Amino acid sequence: MTLVVGVDIGNSTTEACVADIEPGGISFLSSHLARTSGVKGTTDNVRGVVKALEGALKRCERDVRDVAVVLLNEATPVISGLAMETITETVITESTMIGHNPSTPGGVGLGVGTTVPFERLSENGEGERVICIIPRAVDFSDAAATINAAVERGVDVQGAVVQRDDARLIANRLKHPIPIVDEVGLLEKLPLDMPGAVEVAAPGHTIRTLSNTYGLATVFELDHDETRMVAPISRALVGNRSAVVVRTPHGDITARHIPAGSITLVGEKAKVTVGMDEGATAIMHGVRRAQPLLDATGEPGTNVGGMIAKVRDTMADLTQHTVAEIRIEDVLAVDTFVPQEVRGGLAGEARLENAVGIAAMVGTSRGPMEKVAQRVTEALGSDVAIGGVEANMAVLGGLTTPGTGKPLAVLDLGGGSTDAALALPDQPVRVTHVAGAGDLVTKLIASELGFDDIAVAEAVKRSPLAKVESLFHARLEDGTVWFYEEPLPAEVFARVVALEDDGGMVPIPTHHSLDRIRTVRREAKRRVFVVNALRALEQVAPQGSMRAIDFVVLLGGSALDFEIPEMIAAATAEHGIVCGTGNIRGSEGPRNAVATGLVASHAHRES
Amino acid sequence: MAAARSSPPDRPAILVAYRPHPASEKALCEICAGIEEEGVPYQRVEDDAERDAAAIAHGAAFESRLFVGVGLDRERVCVHLAALPADAPLLSLDIAASTPDSLRDLGQNAARLVNIVPLKGGLGATRVVTPVAQPRTEGGPPAGGVPGTASTA
Numbered sequence: 001m002t003l004v005v006g007v008d009i010g011n012s013t014t015e016a017c018v019a020d021i022e023p024g025g026i027s028f029l030s031s032h033l034a035r036t037s038g039v040k041g042t043t044d045n046v047r048g049v050v051k052a053l054e055g056a057l058k059r060c061e062r063d064v065r066d067v068a069v070v071l072l073n074e075a076t077p078v079i080s081g082l083a084m085e086t087i088t089e090t091v092i093t094e095s096t097m098i099g100h101n102p103s104t105p106g107g108v109g110l111g112v113g114t115t116v117p118f119e120r121l122s123e124n125g126e127g128e129r130v131i132c133i134i135p136r137a138v139d140f141s142d143a144a145a146t147i148n149a150a151v152e153r154g155v156d157v158q159g160a161v162v163q164r165d166d167a168r169l170i171a172n173r174l175k176h177p178i179p180i181v182d183e184v185g186l187l188e189k190l191p192l193d194m195p196g197a198v199e200v201a202a203p204g205h206t207i208r209t210l211s212n213t214y215g216l217a218t219v220f221e222l223d224h225d226e227t228r229m230v231a232p233i234s235r236a237l238v239g240n241r242s243a244v245v246v247r248t249p250h251g252d253i254t255a256r257h258i259p260a261g262s263i264t265l266v267g268e269k270a271k272v273t274v275g276m277d278e279g280a281t282a283i284m285h286g287v288r289r290a291q292p293l294l295d296a297t298g299e300p301g302t303n304v305g306g307m308i309a310k311v312r313d314t315m316a317d318l319t320q321h322t323v324a325e326i327r328i329e330d331v332l333a334v335d336t337f338v339p340q341e342v343r344g345g346l347a348g349e350a351r352l353e354n355a356v357g358i359a360a361m362v363g364t365s366r367g368p369m370e371k372v373a374q375r376v377t378e379a380l381g382s383d384v385a386i387g388g389v390e391a392n393m394a395v396l397g398g399l400t401t402p403g404t405g406k407p408l409a410v411l412d413l414g415g416g417s418t419d420a421a422l423a424l425p426d427q428p429v430r431v432t433h434v435a436g437a438g439d440l441v442t443k444l445i446a447s448e449l450g451f452d453d454i455a456v457a458e459a460v461k462r463s464p465l466a467k468v469e470s471l472f473h474a475r476l477e478d479g480t481v482w483f484y485e486e487p488l489p490a491e492v493f494a495r496v497v498a499l500e501d502d503g504g505m506v507p508i509p510t511h512h513s514l515d516r517i518r519t520v521r522r523e524a525k526r527r528v529f530v531v532n533a534l535r536a537l538e539q540v541a542p543q544g545s546m547r548a549i550d551f552v553v554l555l556g557g558s559a560l561d562f563e564i565p566e567m568i569a570a571a572t573a574e575h576g577i578v579c580g581t582g583n584i585r586g587s588e589g590p591r592n593a594v595a596t597g598l599v600a601s602h603a604h605r606e607s
Numbered sequence: 608m609a610a611a612r613s614s615p616p617d618r619p620a621i622l623v624a625y626r627p628h629p630a631s632e633k634a635l636c637e638i639c640a641g642i643e644e645e646g647v648p649y650q651r652v653e654d655d656a657e658r659d660a661a662a663i664a665h666g667a668a669f670e671s672r673l674f675v676g677v678g679l680d681r682e683r684v685c686v687h688l689a690a691l692p693a694d695a696p697l698l699s700l701d702i703a704a705s706t707p708d709s710l711r712d713l714g715q716n717a718a719r720l721v722n723i724v725p726l727k728g729g730l731g732a733t734r735v736v737t738p739v740a741q742p743r744t745e746g747g748p749p750a751g752g753v754p755g756t757a758s759t760a
Contacts, residue, residue, distance in 0.1 A: 103724075104644055104645065104646065140640065165644055165711075165715075166640075166644065167644075168643065168644050168646060169640055169643055169644050172643065453734075455734060456734070459735075469723060470723070471688065471690065471691070471697070472690065484738050486738060487690065487691055487695075487697075488736070488738060489736050490697055490698060490716075490726055490728075491726075491730055491733045491736055492736050493719075493720070493723075493725065493726055494719070494723045494724050494725045494726070495725050497736075500735070502737070503737060503738055504735040504736065504737045504738075505735065505736045505737070505738065506734065506735050506736075507730055507733060507736065509729075509730050511725075
């Protein structure tokens with residue numbers, strides 16, 4: 001009876017599998033996992049190896065001195081990176097429009113007049129149509145009283161624009177209702193003594209005049225050339241409940257394309273350069289045209305250029321090659337959008353700008369595992385052997401999932417890359433790595449929902465959502481209601497939260513509805529993992545035909561996700577593939593495949 | 608528990624109860640402006656009983672048909688709900704240390720409790736909030752482990 005431990009050093013986790021090998025077969029005893037220390041394939045990994053191994057031994061109450069051999073995988077490190085490029089921006093010049101849609105505007109209707117500051121309202125005479133501009137220093141009851149007095153004198157006060165959050169306070173004290181827009185942070189930049197218009201729609205409705213180009217033309221008496229110039233303003237205000245437009249001679253709003261650089265894809269038969277602002281579909285078309293990809297570069301001085309250069313540098317350091325010898329193996333581009341503050345806005349307006357997310361990766365055929373093996377021997381005192389090609393081990397482990405058969409492909413859904421390995425009878429295992437995996441999904445979620453905190457984005461990715469409807473209950477995304485005996489804290493009241501397994505609530509710092517957040521989450525997963533599952537399987541399938549694959553087993557961290565496996569299974573079912581989350585040895589779920597394969601392969605060799 | 612009041616509450620409103628004190632007037636105005644800006648009715652009520660802001664606020668919450676109360680004593684203002692334990696108001700502010708804006712925000716938050724809108728003040732560094740007790744499943748005894756798992760008989 002020989003006690004062996006298989007250890008798989010992955011990009012994120014290091015997994016160990018302890019087994020007794022007997023003449024009659026293998027008796028699996030325990031398994032454990034730890035975070036991978038350092039970059040996979042370097043001597044830094046030893047810490048993680050020791051942790052995983054000792055943890056596994058402890059679980060089955062065995063001693064490290066009884067271990068005959070530790071089997072390590074031939075780690076094939078994959079270095080990946082990702083970047084986001086915004087390709088459009090919105091700029092307002094000369095402060096001509098306010099479209100931040102405050103939550104509590106006052107009054108209803110359309111007001112048209114000359115913009116007049118509050119201090120000078122007393123100078124206006126009878127019949128003059130004015131829009132009153134009220135800065136933060138003015139108390140709301142004074143504002144209302146002064147407007148009432150002016151109206152008494154015959155001044156036609158048509159509307160008001162207010163710096164503080166005071167619209168309803170003022171509106172409630174006016175004798176004659178007028179539309180009022182408030183919360184204009186940079187009110188002092190609003191052009192004065194110019195024609196202006198304020199429009200507020202009833203609750204639940206949107207404005208109709210200022211969001212209609214001909215409405216603007218009517219209000220400001222524009223000719224057709226001038227009307228054409230103001231069209232972007234009305235389009236920017238569509239869907240708002242309130243808006244202010246001031247007609248200045250040169251002001252406008254422009255939606256510009258930003259020079260976001262280009263990416264060059266070098267293939268065996270073609271070299272293709274695609275501008276980032278052409279979007280993800282064009283870039284992926286370029287990737288397909290350049291297949292098989294030999295290398296990729298991004299334009300220097302851009303986010304993409306910097307990211308690809310960094311991926312190259314990291315791999316060069318790792319493998320002691322020169323930067324020139326490193327080749328980018330795969331690129332994934334995804335269309336996305338990012339809320340950006342509008343330049344020139346007066347009230348912190350944000351627009352969803354188009355962006356492209358890019359993931360790139362590079363792999364090596366072999367890491368310096370002999371050095372790692374030596375250090376493990378030094379640390380533990382046991383013999384260490386390099387077990388075998390990682391992909392073969394993954395397939396061997398995958399086949400211990402009940403119900404699988406050949407031809408079997410394993411799909412490893414990792415953090416930086418999605419990897420596929422296909423075992424066909426009497427053929428060497430075919431392997432591929434494609435760029436884009438869990439980390440890209442997280443980044444897309446964060447940018448589309450408009451916040452920076454990656455840990456919160458991870459929580460949104462991994463956990464179901466709930467809306468906290470009172471201090472005592474929350475409604476989950478599937479409609480279930482949970483009641484809490486102790487009152488929930490103020491921070492989560494009325495917020496959408498991610499519900500973690502241990503009952504923790506992660507409040508999501510956006511104003512989006514639960515349905516919107518859910519859609520963003522699912523779409524991010526689909527655009528990365530479903531696309532990449534199909535890409536990777538196509539690349540390993542003989543002649544690119546997935547029909548040759550009968551069984552696919554999903555492995556890795558994202559195979560534990562509550563949505564991703566079923567999305568991939570649905571997409572691969574169309575190709576006649578049986579696909580599901582792995583269940584290694586009928587007990588480990590999608591974990592421990594390579595470690596199990598190392599043990600199984602060793603037993604087969606020894607027998 | 609009933610405090611002396613100027614008139615009984617005649618419509619659903621947040622009750623703002625206060626120990627009469629000249630220094631309170633400014634704070635009261637800002638708080639009431641905050642409630643009004645959110646579009647919720649309020650009613651001001653004097654409270655003669657000698658008790659602290661939390662107790663005043665809790666009493667006001669019980670009297671309010673919207674079950675939200677604001678209470679001021681000489682030092683503090685509290686926002687309370689009838690459902691909470693008396694000594695644990697949801698929000699609390701030291702009047703001497705406050706600004707007009709923070710008092711306005713407090714009033715807005717009292718109204719947001721009624722309208723079910725996220726409170727002002729942002730999340731700061733809040734990453735995870737762990738509810739003290741696990742939620743009940745199916746009205747039975749509180750679940751011991753992971754919420755939602757079936758308990759074994």
